[in-house]
Amino acid sequence: MEQKPIKKFTKDFTQQEPIADEAIDRVMQILRSGRIHRYNVAGGELSEASLLEREFADYLGVKFCLTCASCGMAMYLALKSAGVKKGDTILCNSFTLAPVPGAIHNAGGKIELVEITEDYTVDLQDLEKKAADPSTKWFLISHMRGHLTDMEKVVDICQRHEVVLIEDCAHTMGASWNSRKSGTFGKIACFSTQTYKHLNSGEGGLLTTNDPEIIAKAILYSGSYMLFDRHLSRPKTDVFEQFKKQIPNYSCRMDNMRAAILRYQLKHLDNQCKRWNERYQLMEQELNKIKWISCPRRPQEEYYVGSSIQFSLNEQGTSAIQEFISKLLQRGVEIKWFGNVEPVGFTSAYSNWEYLGALPVLENTDRILAGMCDMRIPLTFDLDDCQLITQIIADVATEVFENQSNS
Ligand SMILES: Cc1ncc(COP(=O)(O)O)c(C=O)c1O
Structure with a gap:
């Protein structure tokens, strides 16, 4: 009998789209001018960083924005500017990535992790319980x-317990809950423009808020060299007066080249989000047809941006999952696994953050992460690529898990 040819996928899961010529041209102009630093402007010139701040604040519908060196630094500045003191308890959901506990550690906070649900969102019951502790003042939610998560419920819990909400929107730029943009629910929001995010400047972060004192402090912390009047997205200069000698300079600004690349991309963000979702929805539909796999339920209120996809392998043991992942890799499909005991690439579980000391065990999180797989969906993949990837996953799942159940 003739053997069916084994399908292989050959594209790279880390390959983003190229930077557009228009943005490259602008970067070349900046390079030729030599004025790369955000405060290095010729008479009357507005820096790219300042313009991006105004444009991103307008996009989000908030008053203020500050560009930063990374989202990790934006979160650090957010915590410092909100008033976190050494030893303060900061709640954070247990399913997140290393820069989030890193920012909490950097700000001197004591992390308290909140359980997650089967849909990978915050467990609201656990949040309610932990927010009710009178020593808890902060919640850094990582989307x-x-x-x-149901953002109306999150806001309600935080308000009732007087907990300040800060949003990590590294993966939700362009997303919304009940038509309200992600990043507008908390007192401060932080976004990433690192290569794998929805805008790509290699590295970069954005901090947004409606609070004039918070943005003034964040601008000072970011390292404004007392040139805060060159920002367009800022309150009146007298708001800075009370803090300018009290706040250290942590030097984590963004430069004009990155800002120029981002200004161009921001104009196309909403369309890019739609392209991601076409790919996500095709994959979700195909993956959900596979007996051993389930994708999380996405509530109607959520407008997500499917730049990656996660799914759970139902009731499979460690060795079967390892075999599944390695066989997929042999066929060119790169899947990350949050159940891995060792942190690999862009995955890590809370048990790996040993620098935080011994953290209480979270049974639900452990169970959910044990079966959770994660796959990037770069826009360099077209719909046929997505179809082929899910077909390979279906073939490999059958090969590995069917054998397991027969043995
Ligand atoms: C959930 C989450 N939050 C924050 C960050 C921090 O972003 P950055 O790399 O810009 O510091 C990342 C980075 O991958 C992330 O995955």
């Missing part, structure tokens, strides 16, 4: 891999 990890773009999964939005």
